[in-house]
Amino acid sequence: xxxxxxxxxxxxxxxxxxxxxxxxxxxxxxxxxxxxxxxxxxxxxxxxxxxxxxxxxxxxxxxxxxxxxxxxxxxxxxxxxxxxxxxxxxxxxxxxxxxxxxxxxxxxxxxx
Amino acid sequence: xxxxxxxxxxxxxxxxxxxxxxxxxxxxxxxxxxxxxxxxxxxxxxxxxxxxxxxxxxxxxxxxxxxxxxxxxxxxxxxxxxxxxxxxxxxxxxxxxxxxxxxxxxxxxxxxxxxxxxxxxxxxxxxxxxxxxxxxxxxxxxxxxxxxxxxxxxxxxxxxxxxxxxxxxxxxxxxxxxx
Numbered sequence: 280x281x282x283x284x285x286x287x288x289x290x291x292x293x294x295x296x297x298x299x300x301x302x303x304x305x306x307x308x309x310x311x312x313x314x315x316x317x318x319x320x321x322x323x324x325x326x327x328x329x330x331x332x333x334x335x336x337x338x339x340x341x342x343x344x345x346x347x348x349x350x351x352x353x354x355x356x357x358x359x360x361x362x363x364x365x366x367x368x369x370x371x372x373x374x375x376x377x378x379x380x381x382x383x384x385x386x387x388x389x390x391x
Numbered sequence: 392x393x394x395x396x397x398x399x400x401x402x403x404x405x406x407x408x409x410x411x412x413x414x415x416x417x418x419x420x421x422x423x424x425x426x427x428x429x430x431x432x433x434x435x436x437x438x439x440x441x442x443x444x445x446x447x448x449x450x451x452x453x454x455x456x457x458x459x460x461x462x463x464x465x466x467x468x469x470x471x472x473x474x475x476x477x478x479x480x481x482x483x484x485x486x487x488x489x490x491x492x493x494x495x496x497x498x499x500x501x502x503x504x505x506x507x508x509x510x511x512x513x514x515x516x517x518x519x520x521x522x523x524x525x526x527x528x529x530x531x532x533x534x535x536x537x538x539x540x541x542x543x544x545x546x547x548x549x550x551x552x553x554x555x556x557x558x559x560x561x562x563x564x565x566x567x568x569x570x
Contacts, residue, residue: 293406297485313532314503317490317546320529325487345429359526359533365525366534366544376505376544 288333295329302326312369314364323358327351346357415459418466420450430447462516468567476564479524482559486528486550493530493547502548507540509559517567524559 298321305318331351335344423446428434431442455461461467493500512518522533522541530550535542545551553559 298491301491301494305490308494308497313534313544314501314507314546316532316544317530318494319525320532321487321490324483324527324529342427342429342432344434349426349430357522359523362526363522363533366532370534370542376503378503378505 284336288336291329291333295326295333298322298326298329311377312374313366316366318360320358321362323354323362327354410456412459415464415466416450416454417557418458419453419464420446423449425441461514465516471566478562479527479559482528482553486530486553489549490529490546500547502551503544503546504548504551505534505542505544506551507542508542508554508556508557508560510536510539511564511569512567513569514567517563517569520567521560521563524563525554528553528559 298390301322301323302318306315309315328351331347335347338344340345424443427442429448431438447513453463483542489500510518510521512521518541524532524534525541525543526533528550531554532544533541534544543551543554545554
């Protein structure tokens with residue numbers, strides 16, 4: 280039984296780590312601020328959920344599990360507000376989203 | 392469906408006025424006590440009485456500050472909210488996989504777009520729930536919320552179509568008992 284729990288924990292935690300890795304990769308790779316917010320959203324949602332689910336399996340059925348669940352719940356309530364604040368602030372400041380994906384090389388030089 | 396209508400008209404009204412205020416204070420105290428009991432873990436008489444006293448104090452301050460309204464403590468929402476959370480979680484998982492694919496193969500999937508979409512919720516709370524649901528799903532971010540239009544930035548064509556189809560909007564409106 281312990282072995283099954285350990286394997287399930289490994290799968291969940293590695294899944295979470297995979298999504299966090301992809302998040303970092305996306306933050307470096309995407310062309311502008313708005314697309315990078317999408318990449319950051321992965322770490323806030325599924326990645327943190329998977330990591331916390333793995334931790335909850337290890338903690339067993341106790342008060343610690345409740346605390347972990349509460350952390351995830353608060354994260355899910357607050358992280359979209361933070362993302363919205365960043366997107367709204369840059370939109371109001373006049374940052375135009377790049378709608379052509381990566382665009383051409385000259386475009387990149389114009390931006391910088 | 393009929394049950395939902397009665398719920399909306401009957402109980403929704405009942406939560407207004409003096410009666411609703413009392414109900415909300417009782418509900419706030421129970422929620423605070425439950426959270427305190429779950430987080431504390433130490434149940435000696437002294438510590439427990441401190442916990443109960445602080446819960447009552449918080450309820451008293453919340454009442455005096457008049458923050459216990461339909462927005463601050465929305466007990467008028469139907470239990471369907473939990474079903475909506477399950478549905479939203481399923482959407483989040485799907486969207487995460489979409490965005491991960493887009494990160495790995497941006498040449499194939501990356502297609503950013505910015506578009507306006509209508510919201511059908513009437514209350515501020517409903518609009519915020521909808522806008523936050525959009526942002527919570529990776530691949531779509533709410534950039535601006537104004538009157539009854541929401542400005543959405545989408546990462547791929549698939550995620551943009553998800554918002555444009557209005558499925559989430561319809562569900563939020565239903566759950567919030569508006570429409």
